[in-house]
Amino acid sequence: MEQRNLFQTIVIILKGMAMGIAELVPGVSGGTIAFVAGIYEEFITSLNNLNLKTLSLWRTEGFQSFWKTLNGKFLVTLFAGMLISIFSFSKLISWLLDAHPIPLWAFFFGLVLASVFFVGKAIKKWTIFSAALLVIGAVVAFYITKLPPSENSDSLIYLFFSGALAICAMILPGISGSFILVLLGSYKTVLDAVHERDFKIILTVGLGVIFGLLSFAKVLKWMFNNYKDITLAVLTGFILGSLNKIWPWKLVLETRMYGDKEKIIAEQSISPFAFEGDSQLMSAIIAAIIGFSLIFILERTASKSN
Numbered sequence: 557m558e559q560r561n562l563f564q565t566i567v568i569i570l571k572g573m574a575m576g577i578a579e580l581v582p583g584v585s586g587g588t589i590a591f592v593a594g595i596y597e598e599f600i601t602s603l604n605n606l607n608l609k610t611l612s613l614w615r616t617e618g619f620q621s622f623w624k625t626l627n628g629k630f631l632v633t634l635f636a637g638m639l640i641s642i643f644s645f646s647k648l649i650s651w652l653l654d655a656h657p658i659p660l661w662a663f664f665f666g667l668v669l670a671s672v673f674f675v676g677k678a679i680k681k682w683t684i685f686s687a688a689l690l691v692i693g694a695v696v697a698f699y700i701t702k703l704p705p706s707e708n709s710d711s712l713i714y715l716f717f718s719g720a721l722a723i724c725a726m727i728l729p730g731i732s733g734s735f736i737l738v739l740l741g742s743y744k745t746v747l748d749a750v751h752e753r754d755f756k757i758i759l760t761v762g763l764g765v766i767f768g769l770l771s772f773a774k775v776l777k778w779m780f781n782n783y784k785d786i787t788l789a790v791l792t793g794f795i796l797g798s799l800n801k802i803w804p805w806k807l808v809l810e811t812r813m814y815g816d817k818e819k820i821i822a823e824q825s826i827s828p829f830a831f832e833g834d835s836q837l838m839s840a841i842i843a844a845i846i847g848f849s850l851i852f853i854l855e856r857t858a859s860k861s862n
Contacts, residue, residue: 560629560630565629565633567857568595568630568633568634568637569633569634569636569637569640570637571589571590571593571595571634571637571854572633572634572635572636572637572638572640572641573637573638573640573641574589574593574637574641574854575587575589575590575593575634575637575638575641576637576638576639576640576641576642576645577641577645577649578664578732579638579642579726579732579733579734580641580642580645580646580649580734581649581653581660581664581732581734581802584664584667584668584732584802585725585726585728585729585732585733585795585798586638586726586727586732586733587726587727587728587729588668588671588675588729588795589671589854590727590729591671591674591675591729591791592670592671592674592675592851592854592855593854593855593857594855595634596729597780598627598630599634599727600727600773600776600777600780601627601777602626602627602630602631603631603727603769603770603773604773604774604776604777605625605626605627606626606769606770606773607770610622610625610626613625656836657804658804658805658835658836658839658840659804659836659839659840659842659843660843661802661803661804661840662804662839662840662841662843662844662847663843663844663846663847664802664847665799665802665803665804665844665847666843666844666845666846666847666848666849667847667848667850667851668795668798668799668802668847669799669844669847669848670847670848670849670850670851670852671729671795671851672792672795672796672799674851674855675729675788675791675792675795676690676788676789676792678788679785679788679789679792680784680785681785682785682789683785685786686785686786686789687789689786689789689790689793690789690790690792690793690796691793692790692793693789693790693791693792693793693794693796693797694793694794694796694797695793695797696793696794696797697793697794697795697796697797697798698797698798698800699797700739700797700798701735701797701798701800701801702800703739704810704822712756712757712760714740714742715742715745715746715757715760715761715764716760716761716763716764716767717764718736718737718740718742718746718761718764719742719746719760719761719762719763719764719765719767719768720764720765720767720768720771721736721740721768722734722736722737722740722742722764722765722768723764723765723768723769723772724768724772727769727772727773727776728772728776728791728794729791729794729795735801742761745757746758746761749761800825803825804828804840805825805826805827805828805830805831805835806823806824806825806826807823807824807825807826807830808822808823809822809823809824810822828840
């Protein structure tokens with residue numbers, strides 16, 4: 557793994573912060589940001605190094621050898637950036653989702669739309685098979701965005717697998733981990749557990765996250781090593797299909813009360829011209845252009861650092 561100076565370390569922190577902000581919004585994946593930022597494969601490889609063989613190096617060859625093999629500095633720096641975002645911007649993102657949802661969703665729509673281009677551009681050789689996989693990936697992701705949320709569940713086994721699936725979604729470009737928790741009906745349970753310091757649930761979900769992280773990272777690493785173009789085609793399709801979830805203009809079909817808050821259960825993407833109320837079309841277009849341009853800046857920065 558490459559050695560980084562102070563400036564490069566700060567850049568990794570900023571990329572981690574961008575991933576953290578993306579994960580705060582149900583529908584946007586931090587994995588998409590990692591890919592465009594040029595750190596996706598290193599991220600997957602480093603996660604794949606979290607195994608018993610690497611841990612044994614600590615005992616046989618010392619901590620320095622273990623840390624270097626793990627690429628520990630990179631992982632700690634990246635996750636530190638993500639945590640900074642989550643604790644610093646969660647209230648801001650929550651306020652924007654309530655007060656200015658259309659421009660915010662438009663910003664992320666532009667950002668993810670540009671990501672489709674850059675992930676697809678990484679495919680070296682297009683074939684009929686890879687094109688078909690792109691379409692299949694897009695259809696699957698689109699279908700996932702149309703699924704209604706499940707009823708809330710507090711079964712520990714269910715929460716364990718919810719955590720495992722959510723973290724898989726986090727490192728997979730296209731679908732966000734928080735959105736998967738919403739679909740599985742575990743989002744409120746996990747959120748309440750964090751607020752109420754219910755460590756039994758937090759630990760259960762945390763173990764599921766670790767299980768999903770270690771197992772899925774191995775699969776992705778193997779896919780990248782052996783079938784890179786095919787993997788990229790599927791990921792491009794996933795990102796493309798997920799655009800339905802973050803389309804700014806929605807018609808609410810069904811809501812449900814969670815405590816004292818009303819949550820949207822089912823919604824449908826509609827034209828901004830059919831939107832009842834202020835469609836904020838101009839501000840949404842500007843926000844989408846900013847998001848779209850930001851990906852180009854991020855990708856160029858990644859190219860220069862590489």
